[in-house]
Amino acid sequence: MTEETSLKKELINLFNSIGINEGQDIYATGNISKFARARIPKEQILKNINEALRSSIGHNGTIFSPAASMNLCNTSVPFDLKETPSHEMGPLAEYLRKQTNTLRSFHPFWSVCGNGLNSEILNNVTRHSYGLFSPWSYFLELDVMQVNFGLHPSKAVTLIHHIETTVGVPYRYTKEFIHPVIRANKIVHEPFYMSVIYNGAGIEKRKKLNEHYFEAMDSSGLIHHAKHETGVDVWAFKMKDFYNTVKPYFLENIYNYLEFPPKVRPYQD
Numbered sequence: 001m002t003e004e005t006s007l008k009k010e011l012i013n014l015f016n017s018i019g020i021n022e023g024q025d026i027y028a029t030g031n032i033s034k035f036a037r038a039r040i041p042k043e044q045i046l047k048n049i050n051e052a053l054r055s056s057i058g059h060n061g062t063i064f065s066p067a068a069s070m071n072l073c074n075t076s077v078p079f080d081l082k083e084t085p086s087h088e089m090g091p092l093a094e095y096l097r098k099q100t101n102t103l104r105s106f107h108p109f110w111s112v113c114g115n116g117l118n119s120e121i122l123n124n125v126t127r128h129s130y131g132l133f134s135p136w137s138y139f140l141e142l143d144v145m146q147v148n149f150g151l152h153p154s155k156a157v158t159l160i161h162h163i164e165t166t167v168g169v170p171y172r173y174t175k176e177f178i179h180p181v182i183r184a185n186k187i188v189h190e191p192f193y194m195s196v197i198y199n200g201a202g203i204e205k206r207k208k209l210n211e212h213y214f215e216a217m218d219s220s221g222l223i224h225h226a227k228h229e230t231g232v233d234v235w236a237f238k239m240k241d242f243y244n245t246v247k248p249y250f251l252e253n254i255y256n257y258l259e260f261p262p263k264v265r266p267y268q269d
Helices: 003-018 033-038 042-057 091-097 119-123 135-142 159-165 211-219 239-252
Strands: 026-030 063-065 112-116 145-149 172-183 187-197 223-227 231-238
Touching: 003 042, 003 211, 003 223, 026 091, 033 042, 042 063, 042 091, 042 112, 063 091, 063 135, 091 112, 091 211, 112 119, 135 159, 135 239, 145 239, 159 187, 159 239, 211 223, 231 239
Parallel strands: 026 063, 026 145
Antiparallel strands: 063 112, 145 231, 172 187, 223 231
């Protein structure tokens, strides 16, 4: 079984095999639980993943990761840019959030962290979780590569909601949230925005979520996969490739992300 001294080297080789190279900006997400089979303390596993990613992309690359805290939504709990932990984003996301020099976008519910050359984009984002000038729009401009650990990207690709927002799907609308946040050690209430689905309209996402998009990407050779000896699957794909693959689906059928077109359409009133 893998030893701590060899894990980093193994991961570097694995990352290189799926196209993670010098100067690449990446967005890392997923489930790393199977790495426990390496019988290495979790903190050391996280350290090795981070160092292997950093070694692969070099000084000119950036590691981005999710830092969402959706548990704050519809509460009175203040959002603190430095202290609020991510929620249900996994131990890798929390480890990356806590690294020295990590920056975080200012959104109480859907924030993103970054560490590296291009992380400063997170200092100048919209108050909307998605759309123009959100982290996701910058990721497309930077040609960011998404890296999924242990969880197929069809089950973990937040970019799809950015696409829904920019396309203007009718079953979502922009909702304003007035939420307490910490600014200069004081609590202030500020507006933030998210694209949310209409309640009570029977709107149901596809049971297979994004599988049809990734089947198309796979057939075009746009998604790369490798498996570590612990059994952890790792996938990598360019966000721009996902965007360009998905776009025609929405142009042909704006309801293609749903299990069926809504019978109740409150947006017609």
